[in-house]
Amino acid sequence: MPELPEELRTKAPRRSGQEPTSVLTLDAYLRLKTELDDLRDRGRTEMGLRLLRAREHGDIRENAEYDAAKNAQGLMEARIRDLQQMLRDPEIIEAAVGSDAIGIGMLVTVLDEDGDEETYLLSASAEERAKGARTITTISPLGSVLEGKAVGDEVEYQAPGGSFKCTVVRFEPYAG
DSSP: OOOOOHHHHSSOOOOTTOOOSEEEEHHHHHHHHHHHHHIIIIIHHHHHHHHHHHHTTSOGGGOHHHHHHHHHHHHHHHHHHHHHHHHHSEEEEOOOTTOSSOOTTEEEEEEETTSOEEEEEEESSTTOOBTTBEEEETTSHHHHHHTTOOTTOEEEEEETTEEEEEEEEEEEEOOO
16 A cells, blocks of 8 residues: 555554544545645635625625625535545555455456446546546445456346346556
8 A cells, every 4th residue: 555644654553443434545645635635725816816706796795796796605615624534544455456356446347238338447436536537435326236247247237217238348457
């Protein structure tokens, strides 16, 4: 596993029975930490200026620009709280190299019923990203049936659009 950032190396161990606040790859942790730092610094500064400009347009009770800015501020603060919670005590994972079965952190390519190939990143968190792949979580209909499968396995799953089948073509650990 790559070198962990100082704040993760020096954190106190979890108490017995304490669950992590999220399960992330190191790549996702670093990306989310950067986003959090940016929102707390640049985001809040820009939002303050936006609110100030909107207030200059007159009575705030009838000011649509001010209402929009307040709504945007609320969404930004909610994202900050979500990120803080996820990053408070995450479990940092790495996909198993040389595994015979699909697991978290792997890029999985499947062949659907129409003969089209699609590549997914199987993750415990919807916050994970991989270039050229869509992210699916282990609790999604497709993700839940792919976990533990091998090349050549056919899976069937129920999704809001109906029942679907696909075949695992290949999988590999996502390296970031």
